[in-house]
Amino acid sequence: MSGKPKTAISPTRGEDYPEWYQQVIKAADLAEVSPVRGCMVIKPWGYALWENMQRVLDRMFKDTGHQNAYFPLFIPMSFLEQEAKHVDGFAKECAVVTHHRLEPGPDGGLVPAGPLEEPLIVRPTSETIIGAMYAKWVQSYRDLPIKINQWANVVRWELRTRLFLRTAEFLWQEGHTAHATSEEAWDETRLMLDVYADFAENYMAMPVLKGEKTAGERFPGAVSTVSIESMMQDLKALQAGTSHFLGQNFSKAQDIKFQDQHGQEVHAWTTSWGVSTRLVGALIMTHSDDDGLVLPPRLAPSHVVILPIYRNDEERASVIEYCQKLAARTREVNYDGQAVRVEIDDRDLRGGEKKWYHVKRGVPIRVEVGPRDVQADGVFVGRRDQPKSAGSSREEFLANLPTILAEMQQGLFDRAAEFREKNTVRLDTLDEFKQYFAEDAPGGFAWCHWSESPEMEQQLKQLKVTARNIPIGQEPEDGKCIFTGQPSSTRAVFARAY
Template sequence: MSKKAKTAIQPTRSEDFPNWYQKVIVASDLAENSKTRGCMIIKPYGYAIWENIQQIFDKRIKAHGVENAYFPLLIPLKFIASEAEHIDGFAKECAVVTHHKLEMDENRQLVPAGKLEEPYVIRPTSETVIGDAMSRWINSYRDLPMKINQWCNVMRWEMRTRLFLRTSEFLWQEGHNAFASPEESDTDARLMVDEYAKFAENVLAIPVITGEKTANERFPGAESTYTIEAVMQDGKALQAGTSHNLGTNFSKSANIVFQDKTGKEQFAHTTSWGISTRLIGGLIMVHSDDDGLQLPPAIAPYQVVIIPVVKNPEQADAINEYVQNICEGLIAQDIRVHVNKKDDSVGNKIWDSIKKGVPLRVEIGAKEMESGTLTHVRRDIGRDSKTNSSVEEFVSTASDILASIQTSLFERAKAIVADNLSDVADLDALQQLYKDDYQGLVRIPTSFIEDDQYKQLAKEFSLSERCLPFADNGSMVVIGRAY
């Protein structure tokens, strides 16, 4: 009673981080593996997080003049064959549709029939399709800039999958912008990665390192790739969003040409940028603890859960009415609130809200009702934050409490970055660091990565270049292990 006997999630983070990650997803009811190889079922609670990501981010990109559209899932094979470097990056992981019907064979088994003249590829990304459309939509400099985004699914036949972090099918947004000049496309690619950084930090409470990818980590066919890299609790990096300046590489293969003011034909300069359901994996690995998920209020499907404590049936109506009034007060403050009316014990409901990471829990029984109060507990602090306050006071300060939780999660996440990002004097020091079982990231001078000693260390310790942080103007590179 006095002390927590065990954690809700076993194993704990320190015992077995990958296993803990899977268990958090199950315990919080976000998603599960499906019968389809490498594909997940995103359950309602997990999908609600994605819907919030969509709603919030969609507003931000529309403010930049981006318009949403929808393009086909299936891409004609000849589209893909047109851009060599790009397709090299994806050919190994493309699912291909080769038939258009099923027939019953002699063993009464359904087999593919009706072979297609030209196979289709299930989109791994849509540069080629959208490029083809843009080649028809863009004729004049007056048509530029053109900014098109789609929220959709894509498929990449990955060798090794993990829920949210890398699945064969995943949900994302892919933005595709076209401009008249190289300066504009580079500015745009940087603008979008900056939007990702702001979204990650202000909404998801995930601090990120924003920077540019090195040449060998760059998107196939891009001139430059900008990225936000987040740091997980185990010290590994997670690429959480990328924005590419494609220059004229794609407009040349898709023939996106416009006439400039002088009547001369020119290739458009394009960008593409995306974030995906992978962000949910990042949320889990940054914020959750050994009792389960912990969600920043800004993204939580519900920010407050109310647990009615009904000890005898005669009180039920009165308590429900009391709860309903509080609910309405919170909704009027634009707070997302959920009343757990499930026929279950109070203890189970409390644990359920902890495992699901609801930021703020409210308990209301006869005791509170008689005194015009309620009891509330913060998920980030736990039972030590248990407070009894009047309904009026709570309703008027709930937004502040949620804001405080948002801040405390962000601060905690910043401490994770600080603990897992080191500088070293030279490559010998780097080697010693990882030999001593260091799990985090290291910032080294960019010139080091050409060194043979570095290349050998990178191989030995599975290190890769995460990015050249904007903050260091390209002089430094952050390296480490990544998801």
């Protein structure tokens, strides 16, 4: 016995960040690697978190005029060949289905049989298959706009995978819209970016930078890609969501055209936008600490866990009864427009062990109830964002619960925002830039004047830094690109990234 560790997660963030990340996922029981290369199994606690994200986002999509639908998992290979730039971006990393039958093989195994006339691609994204349907559905300007979202799984044959951040198969939503005018499609692109930013900041408690991607970081085939970018606790950036203005590139390739009010035949303007289970990774790396997962209350699968403490059957009976009543009362409390989510953990485990189990899983509030609390009609309350627990009366606890949860939600956002602020700089020379992103330097977010150029690409590659985006809403400012000296009026944010 080496004594009680100081932290529940080992190594700590400071010791080995990537390993810490893996250990948090394991300790919180969010997911596991599966027998299938590059694919993960999302476990109940992790999936419940994803379901909460889905629920909120789905409501937001519907509130902005979108409808859900479902398109096929398989895409004919010829569809992917339609848009030239799209081909460049996706061709290499797709799973391809070439047969439609299995037959007994020579060694008692199975061999694929029945070759397909045209190979099918497992969707890496659905622009092409959805576009093909839109081409049928759109004849007149009266058919527009079409605003559809789908919740689906997609496959991108990634070589280096990390749970939630990059897996070969992942869950996401993809919105696909078609519009009569460029302006309308642009508005849609920006509106959905706002939805994502709203979700990230107000539900995930994760501050984000909204901005436009540089040409090099754009979605293949898009005219413009905008993104939300956030800072993880190791100072690396993570792209948390993207929204694409596709112009008429896809509609021309797929013949999505209509007659406008003047009888003119015109190609539609399309957009697409998505967020994925990567958000779970973002959530982990934004808030969690050396004792495990920390969840923002608005997305936590459980807000409150009640831990009964007793020594014998007699105590057990009265404590459990008290806990059940407490749980019922807690469910009557309203937080964020819903009943507070509460569970009782009555497993036959030692108190300390049980407590740490829920600390590691990030449950916002722990309520410990023993015989003394039953006597006093009290509770012993621990908050995930504070090290110490404290006693209070039952009524006081119930009355304060919504405030405490709201306070925790805000507290997480404030702490993350402050962290990003502290690790953000404005740099005006290449020397400063090189120093800031030197191998042994911590790095962070650097706002710099820039211009799209081979010089920039080369410097960035050397320093393992990427242009994250060009934040929206900057005051125009006269400056010079730090790489080329070209005049520049806006800054881009640079960082090492996931």
